[in-house]
Amino acid sequence: MIRALAAAALLASVSAPALAQNSAPAQTAPYTNTIPDARDIPYPGTLTLDIDATDTGRGIFNVKETIPVAKSGHMVLLYPKWIPGKHGPRGEIEKLGGLVIKANGKVIPWKRDPVDVFAFHIDVPAGAKKLDVSFNFVSATVGDQGRIVMTPNLASVQFFSLSLYPAGYYTRRIPIQAKVTYPDGWTASSAVDAKVSGNVYTYDKTNYDVLMDSPVLAGRHYRQIKLTDRVSVETYADTPEELAATPDQVQKLKNLVDQAVKTFGVEHYDHYRFLFSISDELGGIGVEHHRSSEDGTGLGFFTKWDEKVTSRNLLPHEYTHSWDGKFRRGADLWTADFRQPMRGSLLWVYEGQTQFWGYVLQARSGLVSKADTLEAYAGIAASLDNRQGRTWRPMGDTTNDPVISPRAPKGWVSWERSEDYYNEGLLIWMDADSVIREKSGGTKSIDDFARIFFGGRDGDYGEVTYTFDDVVATLNQVVPYDWHKFLDERVNQVSDRAPLKGFERGGYKLVYTDVPNKSTMRGGGGIDLSYSLGLSIGTKGISGVMWGSPAFDAGLTLADEIVAVNGQVFTADKLRDAVKAAKGAKEPIKLTVKRGSRYRDVAIDYHDGLRYPHLEKISEGEAGLDKLLQPK
Structure with missing residues (x-):
């Protein structure tokens, strides 16, 4: 033991000066951006995409892409990074796998850019006329990996996740044609029309911008709801029962198109397709496109119509984007x-x-x-x-x-x-x-x-x-x-x-009463007390604490779990009743909360009762807001 300690001390005394001399990092060459900026010139050739979307069990898309090239030398291929509708650098580059690039039948080495990791540098060999690119997109299979885009019955095919494009060109100047193979028995819908042969859809040639703005919704259970000669709801669901829209529901969807056209005056599309999924398996979504929208809700949109009021805002919102945001x-x-x-x-x-x-x-x-x-x-x-x-x-x-x-x-x-x-x-x-x-x-x-x-x-x-x-x-x-x-x-x-x-x-004016607001009522045992105690309860405990509220002043956070109210085991009803009972009283509301393995008692000194927001009419007759909401 003594000898070992002595050896360690000797090593430290010898190593310290050497470490000190080399403590500064070595100088590295400055980064040089060799990715060409986009220019407004036509790309010399048409890209082709061949996507296999049949591996629904594992959620894997297999892609083959052909990219024509006009000359040899340095070239950069880009994976879409800044995604329209997401307003940020949200391309799922982490899900790209198995990338292989070939020219003249031989593999070309690629090198990822050290700063822009969405860019791949290659050297095109002399005599090459095209690049043969293959990769797969390993989509999310559980929620913490991102949105689930493929299930045994449904698939959301977003071309910006399934393609590379050449740097140096406006993407609207790059021609492209896509082909997708779906599982047998499936139907697919997109703003870009396709020729169908069995389970293979060959989409019309277009430009890269338009294709990226024209995703596909595909699935086993499908119903088309025609709203006008130009607008349809391409409806897909986990089960055929979920497609059962009533005539009255369909009429309200027709009214939506009618009112939008009367409001804006014109339609900025040749046709418009709501790509509408009703599923508890496919990830929910609401993303705008110029001639379509991706609209995904949970089960019951049609079959539990009266219970799904808040989910119905999705369609008018995304439809409006055809004018506001896209045009x-x-x-x-x-x-x-x-x-x-x-x-x-x-x-x-x-x-x-x-x-x-x-x-x-x-x-x-x-x-x-x-x-x-x-x-x-x-x-x-x-x-x-x-x-x-x-x-x-x-x-x-x-x-x-x-x-x-x-x-x-x-x-x-x-x-x-x-x-x-x-x-x-x-x-x-x-x-x-x-x-x-x-x-x-x-x-x-x-x-x-x-x-x-x-x-x-x-x-x-x-x-x-x-x-x-x-x-x-x-x-x-x-x-x-x-x-x-x-x-x-x-x-x-x-x-x-x-x-x-x-x-x-x-x-109208904003007022607060003890009657719950229907739009903020929570199911599954939740409760919204945002404007009284300043907290809300979800299915997994405290889901929100308002800054500066009585709950905030009492030290509560999202990390806390309420286990008792005034000495009784917590339920949402008991907490609500405690707020009602404390109105005008002197005693605070007493909570026992748990964080990790620790318990503590909390007293909330609040005595104004339940408060929920509503709009109260303050004028006689038909007011401005009444007129705004009237059908045209």
Whole structure:
């Protein structure tokens, strides 16, 4: 033992100077970006994709791709990184496997870029006319790996996960044709038409941009619901029973298209397909495309219609994006390829006004009743009005959230904020509508803005970009006002309160009563006490604590589990009853909470009873908000 210690000491004395001399890292060569920038020139040749989507048991897509080349030498192949509709670098590069690139029948070594890991460098050998690329996309099989896109009965085929493209070109200048093999007996739907031979769909030749914007929904159980000669709901489900839409439900979907076209004046597509999945196995989704949308809900959309009210906003929201976000797109969000970063400074228009129109159109079409729409508005208004994060973080800064934290869970949403441009954008446009009505003496409304801003040639599905000043100019075209100041204050400045004047000018105000709000009621044993105790309970315990609330002041967090209420075993009903009993009393509500293996007692000094948000009418007769929600 003594000898060992002595040897260790000797080693330390010898090693220390050597380590000191070499403590500075060796100089490395500076990184040189050898990835060519995209240019607006045609690509010399047509890419072809051959996708095997039959391995539904393991969720593996096998891809063969042919990429023509015009010359030898250095070349870069890119995997789509910045995904439209996700507003951030959300390409699932981690799921790409087995990449092999060949030319003239021989394997070409590839090297991943050390900075942009979505880029692969190769050297094209002399005489090569094309590259033969093969890889697989190993999709998620459990929820913590990402969205599940393949099940035994359904598949969501997103081409941006299943292709590479050559750097140096605008992607809209790269021709491509795709072929997909599905399981026997399946049907597939996409905005790009296809020739079908058995279980093989060969899609029409198009450009890379359009194909990436035209995903496929495929499955075993399928029903097409025609809404007009140009619009259909391509419906797929886990079981055939889930496809049973009633005539009344179909009529409400037809009303949605009718009301949208009357609102915007034209249709910016040759045809539009809702790619609608009803499944508890395929991952839920809501992503916009120009001539389609990916819309995924849980079971019961048609069969449990009265229980699924809140899920029905998905279709009008994504449909509105065909005009707002796809046809009209923020200038700093438009990019030449999928490598160039997207900037979302105008997402309060792209998503915020789409959120606004989604709720308006659900009411105008009867897809959701006016009463339920008002309840949803109240829930949105209360959430943002009680969000203390607004005192330090402007709403406009939340347009960076898709990059900062792409929908990752946050512990203190009411303080950190999270993509508030959706719902606070809705409130801003509600406010704008009320100002237009007021300044025009009721002769104009936000509908006039929509017909100007989102109008144009019917059937044109090109893209028209806009800036902040373009939005201001169009509003001034509707009614003169200091719209620049109006928007700047609401988008770029902090505030103590949410912009709720639109409801008040529209004849309603936000109030709180002890009657639960239907849009925020929680099933499965959950309970929403956000505006009383300042906490909500989900199926797995505390799901939210409002910053600055009584629950916050008592030290509660999402990590805590409530095990007892006033000395009795916890249930949601007992907690609700305790809040009611404490109204006007002196004794606090006593909770026993568990965090890990530790228990502690917590006293919440709250005595104002149950509080749930609602909109209360404050004007006589038909008010502005009533008119806004009326069918056209």
